[in-house]
Amino acid sequence: MKLTVNTFLTLDGVMQGPGGREEDPSGGFEFGGWLVPHYDDDMGRIVDGWFAEADAILLGRTTYQMFQPYWExxxxxxxxxAAALNSLPKYVVSNTLTDATWNNTTILSGNFLEAIDDLKSGPGRELQVHGSHRLARALHDAGLVDEYRLLIFPLVLGQGKRLFETGAxxxxxxxxxxxTTSAGAAYLTLLPxxxxxxxxxxxxFExxxxxxxxxD
Known part of the structure; x- marks a missing residue:
């Protein structure tokens, strides 16, 4: 399977809490829900297109625990x-989670990078990461990401979790x-x-x- 990272970003690279005020206020983040005013049908079609290619979903623990109560x-x-998230095989990376009740979920603990590399070697189209800041960073640093799909929105927040931070x-x-979407977001597909x-x-230059x- 191809491993893809699919996420929403601001111009300064922030990916934290795009969908709601209380989605992820960790670290004192003040701008939860920043994406919502920029949602349009173009964005909806792009995101639906992502999930149409998925055969499995890979999430970090925090994102998993945010997604489950909403999407169920x-x-x-x-x-x-919702159809994809509620039915497809889901893998959640965590060393603390002991019980994953969302339909068709497997917990990956310990050497999760090796387990993910094994998943990539299996059959299927895409193993998709959504959100999952720390997981996306670990996968990037391990060279396991095959494709990035980034929706970049025209605003700067100045705080929050970023996809690429110092040391990446x-x-x-x-x-x-x-x-580009009618609301002004730029959609990029990037291959490492x-x-x-x-x-x-x-x-x-000279x-x-x-x-x-x-x-020369």
Whole structure:
């Protein structure tokens, strides 16, 4: 299975608490629900498209415990997100969770990166990560992410959990697709092309004969 990270971001990279005031106030976060005023049908179609490709869902403990009580209530068969989350196999990474009652859930503890690598080797289309800040960071640093799908919204919060923070493994990406929504969000599909400081290509500009150019 291909491992994809699907998430909502602000311009300063914040992914915390997009859907509601009390969704994730940890760390004194003040802007829960920042995404809601920017929701539109374009975004809905993009997100439905994500879940249409999923054969399994991978979540961190905090996101799992936020998602379960909300999405279990959504029984509308026309809601593609709820239908996927409530029925598909779910894997939650936790060393403290002992009981996972959401339908079709398996707890991954201990060496979860090895377990996730094994899942990737199995059959299926996509193993999808949604939210799950610390998990997404660990997967990035381990080089396990095959594709990022980022919806970036036109606002800066100045606080909150970020997808890429200081110390993240240096990486380069190829832009595989892009769109904009009517509400002004930019949707990027990114494929990792280089991973680690030794693989990241750098260069230098110079002035030669009065002209600026890339140094050979």
């Amino acid at each position: 209530q959504v029984t509308d068969p026309g809601n593609a997100v 493994a240096p990486s380069a990406f190829t832009l595989a697709g892009s769109k 092309t280089a991973f680690g400081a030794g693989e990241l290509e750098v260069g230098e 002035v030669r004969d009065g002209q600026e150019r890339v140094r």
